[in-house]
Amino acid sequence: xxxxxxxxxxxxxxxxxxxxxxxxxxxxxxxxxxxxxxxxxxxxxxxxxxxxxxxxxxxxxxxxxxxxxxxxxxxxxxxxxxxxxxxxxxxxxxxxxxxxxxxxxxxxxxxxxxxxxxxxxxxxxxxxxxxxxxxxxxxxxxxxxxxxxxxxxxxxxxxxxxxxxxxxxxxxxxxxxxxxxxxxxxxxxxxxxxxxxxxxxxxxxxxxxxxxxxxxxxxxxxxxxxxxxxxxxxxxxxxxxxxxxxxxxxxxxxxxxxxxxxxxxxxxxxxxxxxxxxxxxxxxxxxxxxxxxxxxxxxxxxxxxxxxxxxxxxxxxxxxxxxxxxxxxxxxxxxxxx
Numbered sequence: 001x002x003x004x005x006x007x008x009x010x011x012x013x014x015x016x017x018x019x020x021x022x023x024x025x026x027x028x029x030x031x032x033x034x035x036x037x038x039x040x041x042x043x044x045x046x047x048x049x050x051x052x053x054x055x056x057x058x059x060x061x062x063x064x065x066x067x068x069x070x071x072x073x074x075x076x077x078x079x080x081x082x083x084x085x086x087x088x089x090x091x092x093x094x095x096x097x098x099x100x101x102x103x104x105x106x107x108x109x110x111x112x113x114x115x116x117x118x119x120x121x122x123x124x125x126x127x128x129x130x131x132x133x134x135x136x137x138x139x140x141x142x143x144x145x146x147x148x149x150x151x152x153x154x155x156x157x158x159x160x161x162x163x164x165x166x167x168x169x170x171x172x173x174x175x176x177x178x179x180x181x182x183x184x185x186x187x188x189x190x191x192x193x194x195x196x197x198x199x200x201x202x203x204x205x206x207x208x209x210x211x212x213x214x215x216x217x218x219x220x221x222x223x224x225x226x227x228x229x230x231x232x233x234x235x236x237x238x239x240x241x242x243x244x245x246x247x248x249x250x251x252x253x254x255x256x257x258x259x260x261x262x263x264x265x266x267x268x269x270x271x272x273x274x275x276x277x278x279x280x281x282x283x284x285x286x287x288x289x290x291x292x293x294x295x296x297x298x299x300x301x302x303x304x305x306x307x308x309x310x311x312x313x314x315x316x317x318x319x320x321x322x323x324x325x326x327x328x329x330x331x332x333x334x335x336x337x338x
């Protein structure tokens with residue numbers, strides 16, 4: 001790829017009290033990282049230094065005064081660094097979800113989204129954050145995805161995708177109490193979520209995505225004796241998708257659909273609620289999964305795991321999921337600007 005045509009990917013350090021800083025230190029120590037994109041780290045200098053100390057790395061970054069400078073850096077520059085002052089060391093207690101850390105995460109992500117809207121970066125890949133800390137620090141939404149959508153002015157359908165070794169999942173409901181899930185199970189949401197993941201897979205290079213839809217109830221509703229959502233809502237949604245030219249299949253029983261995926265029969269599964277897909281994916285590869293924020297005007301990715309407060313600062317964090325999240329961000333951004 002031509003050097004000047006490579007996408008610009010902004011990296012963030014995540015929750016200051018978690019494993020994010022050491023993950024980013026390990027990621028930037030890998031030569032292949034900067035071979036995939038122009039990289040700019042955005043965050044607090046002391047936190048970057050702390051991450052390197054924990055990870056045992058010594059990576060030199062090119063300081064920049066603004067994100068607008070990154071595309072103009074000389075070919076071969078390892079990575080750039082925009083230093084911000086969002087949180088002080090005395091405001092962070094490692095392994096604790098606290099308001100200053102959450103506010104720091106919001107400030108950094110907002111700065112990156114401002115740059116994306118200005119065309120200065122093509123993608124954002126953020127280290128793990130903590131929703132409780134963010135809500136203490138000013139997050140007004142149920143999760144970061146809804147914050148991104150509002151901040152970026154999204155009016156269409158959006159949802160999280162979770163990916164693992166080529167398998168993608170989306171969900172009809174997300175970070176809501178389980179008792180509220182049935183309120184979200186309607187035909188149009190299923191059509192919208194499935195269409196979004198189908199088109200996103202095509203954009204990422206899968207010409208003919210094999211997409212299946214999960215049922216909601218045990219045993220797929222047992223013919224209506226254990227719930228009728230499959231018959232009254234999900235089947236009509238699948239039929240509508242087929243009529244639109246998408247060869248989607250389902251619904252399939254939730255307790256067996258991931259067996260089909262494990263055997264390589266599917267590229268994507270549309271699930272009905274958060275844990276229906278997350279439990280399966282995390283069992284299949286907890287240290288490798290990635291979350292992609294679908295339906296946004298800028299590519300945004302992150303590891304599917306959390307801040308791992310219990311091992312923060314111990315130098316034990318596995319960088320695989322962070323590396324996968326960065327690689328997906330770089331690949332998707334490159335396809336958008338090609």
